[in-house]
Amino acid sequence: MKRHLLSTLTLSMMAAFAAPAMAVDATPAAAAAATAGAKAAAKAEPISGIDTQFIDTSVRPQDDFFTYLNGKWLKETEIPSDKASWGTFMKLRDDTTPQLRAIIEGAQKSRIGAGTEMRKIGDLYTSYMDEARRETLGVKPLSAELSKIRSLKNKAGLPQLAAHLSKIGVATPYGIYVGQDARESTRHVTYISQSGLGMPDRDYYLKMDDKRLAETRAAYEQHVARTLALAGEKNAAAQAKAIVDFETELAKVQWTKVENRDPVKRYNKMTVAELTRLAPGYDWNAALAAAGVGNKLDTIIVSQPSYFTGLNAVLARTELATLKSYFEWQLLREYSPYLSKAFVDQNFAFYGTALTGVTEQQPTWKKGVATVEGALGEPLGKLYVAEHFPAERKARMEELVKNLIVAYGQSIDNLEWMSPETKKEARAKLAKFTPKIGYPDKWRDYSKLDIKADDLVGNVMRSSTFEYNRNINKLGKPIDHTEWGMTPQTVNAYYRSSMNEIVFPAAILQPPFFDMRADDAVNYGAIGAVIGHEIGHGFDDKGSQSDGDGNLRDWWTAEDRAAFKQRTDKLVKQFNGFSPLPGYHVNGELTLGENIGDNAGLSIGYKAYKLSLKGQPAPVIDGLTGDQRFFMGFAQVWRSKMREAQQINQVKTDPHSPGQFRANGTLANMPEFYEAFGVKPGDKMYLAPEDRVIVW
Structure with missing residues (x-):
């Protein structure tokens, strides 16, 4: 999410x-006891607070x-x-x-009225902890999304597909979102920015003289292949190579993290017509409309103009089959943690062990807590503050x-x-x-936000869509200075x-x-x-x-x-x-x-x-x-x-x-x-x- x-x-x-x-x-x-304890602690003889041991x-x-x-x-x-x-x-x-x-399990046991935040917290956790159901379902919860990707008939359908996947939290080669105008902070504006890599940075794709990064790159391609195979793809190895090659081409035209630190260079206000001239091979009117902002804007802030020119060329020379494989992979990458054990383990093998050196997965309950935090962080925070913040x-x-x-x-x-x-x-x-x-x-x-106790993947998708719409719906509305x-x-x-x-x-x-x-x-x-x-x-x-x-x-x-x-x-x-x-x-x-x-x-x-x-x-x-x-x-x-x-x-x-x-x-x-x-x-x-x- x-x-x-x-x-x-x-x-x-x-x-x-x-x-x-x-x-x-x-x-x-x-x-009251917690507050009294905090007062007593504040009045006690001060300590150094240093861990001298x-x-x-x-x-x-x-x-x-x-x-x-x-x-x-x-x-x-x-x-x-x-x-x-x-x-x-x-x-x-x-x-x-x-x-x-403890807060989440308390909500889970309370079974308080349907539709309440407490019930949603408990039901989301229940859906995550039901590992037996996840094993039974396998990749089935993604069937409709996989069919949507696999049935793509031509590149003209890419803008609609990218917008749909973005709404459910899946990475695509660009991201569209709404934020305060960096030069006119009293209004919201639409931004578009580079995105779409499965590894943390372009160096993982491009630094050929680094042995460790080369090993990670090879492990990544194997991971992509194995994940695709779990989803039923028969030519997974070839698809994985094509996907990594495509992401490498994206990496070549992306700005570095240092370049992206410059807020002035990242602020490039354009009309949609100017964006189209920048990347003429892509239907940006369709992309913005599908994203939900098309009829609400006269200008857009393009964060990395040269990237979109480069992306235009990359998309033009990439076969449709590769693009479909790429979107399928990004869908599986995002949702593997919520599928059966085979997907969870494969996801951990790369993003846990190969990428960060971790050898053991967290207990399921900890991952369940993290899932609740990702979707319902503020309602959970409200309960946390009441208990633990004098x-x-x-x-x-x-x-x-x-x-x-x-x-x-x-x-x-x-x-x-x-x-x-x-x-x-x-x-x-x-x-x-x-x-x-x-x-x-x-x-x-x-x-x-609709949460169901027996629909983990659906819960995650609806949560992502809820957050996406919350962001997009800011356009044309006053700035909310209370937001955290x-x-x-x-x-x-x-x-x-x-x-x-x-x-x-x-x-x-x-x-x-x-x-x-x-x-x-x-x-x-x-x-x-x-x-x-x-x-x-x-x-x-x-x-x-x-x-x-x-x-x-x-x-x-x-x-x-x-x-x-x-x-x-x-x-x-x-x-x-x-x-x-x-x-x-x-x-x-x-x-x-x-x-x-x-x-x-x-x-x-x-x-x-x-x-x-x-x-x-x-x-x-x-x-x-x-x-x-x-x-x-x-x-x-x-x-x-x-x-x-x-x-x-x-x-x-x-x-x-x-x-x-x-x-x-x-x-x-x-x-x-x-x-x-x-x-x-x-x-x-x-x-x-x-x-x-x-x-x-």
Whole structure:
């Protein structure tokens, strides 16, 4: 079930959730007890909040702070066999999954009235957990869709087929969706963007000199063939080769992830006639009409114009039989997790083991929980918040956000490299930031979504169509500023430039990110740096191209933009030098926005921490000064380790740097870190003052 969230920058791409597991009690008494417990914790003697038991004293903090702080954990911890990586984010996700399971199973047992959100949650989970029925059905739930694809008579039918498949969540060579106009954020507009690959990035298809990617590419072709064979195709091997060749041609004309980071280059407003001239071999009027936007638009934003010219040529020279095989494969790829065990296992063999190194599938109940979250994340989140998010946590977070915004404003005022003219614009943007904390003020309406306890594939298709229509129906309607792009149970945070908003779901507001019992130092180093990170996205290389109203607009003087770029170019160079695996380096350009976010988040978080002390000295706790606890609080949230296959996947596709470099690379630029831990010339963490980068 795919969701579109435009111009959104997250803290982490790791899909994680939060909180220690506990039984669910939905009674008012339980909620009152939880609130009372939170109040008591807040009033108790503060603790340091630092996991000192993981410190490795054989490593000097001045040489490798990440390993010094987390070394024992790194040595002693094995990545769970059903995980591609393990660390703070993933553990919180794993800890909270039983909470969600208890809520879902409670809904399942309640059998509350038909059509209610509670009933839908229970029935969707029931449909997923009925493995015996899935075995009996095999590929039958896809029979109608397979027939539709196989009966395609000519290429003239491609626009209608692509639109239909998009509605049920299946990838096609392009995606059509509705979002805020990046230059006129008060209105919705239709976007069209490149899509359609079965592997994570074009490099998996095109880098012929990389042995590991070549092995993955071969495994992918075998996987395609085996999946097609399970669906009854007799010439599966030949079809698979043709499909991979077709996807390779798509990859050749697609923009790179670095190119796609430029919001100005991606904004190409055209009439439908201009789009047709760009790619004349395709019926775009039919495509847009079938997508549901054809009679609602006068212009469309084309994200990658050269791709559509290239796609036009690729479609022209590709045989209809190959295109039909490709669409069949994409359908099977999307729905294999909801079919019989043979399909599930084959899907896992590639997307789990070959691509990420995972050797064991998650238990069925965990995958069932994930399915409910994908379709009914907000209704589930509503129940999660009622059980596991005390009001005091939100109130304290609101205070932290206010302090970070104050500190950010003071930092803007004191920038020596920025002119008063640009500072005024930056301040104006900062004043218009909208924080959202915990959960939405208004919940989505799922009354029109039909869920049946005995129809898993149908449920997934209807859920995808429901979400697709929810997006398309925004066209011509006012912007909904209450909308959230993450569920409350997500351990993550994000900035959305078109809304100029920073969003912190309930589930991230827990240790080690946010500890109600801890002294302020660790909270400002952890969640404070997260808050600063998301604010920083509004002023990174992408976000800084939009104003406080969410519009792409150049509000910089040429001199200030050049000074900004001089600093960010240094950051690119620093991170290009990091290598998590031999032969694989961090892409400093791809990760620049997130690295600026970390750089700004830590710097502004530190300033906010100092403001919170109100001129008083910080207490020494567990022998650690306030500044030491602040930097340790930051570094411990990035505690993580990753399988090699997943590490390759990350450096190729993820705009976030690996955790050890987010910690060490960011700290090495902070003069106050040097003072707190006595970093001197000759130490491995040392950068000469002229080489350190503080952007904001």
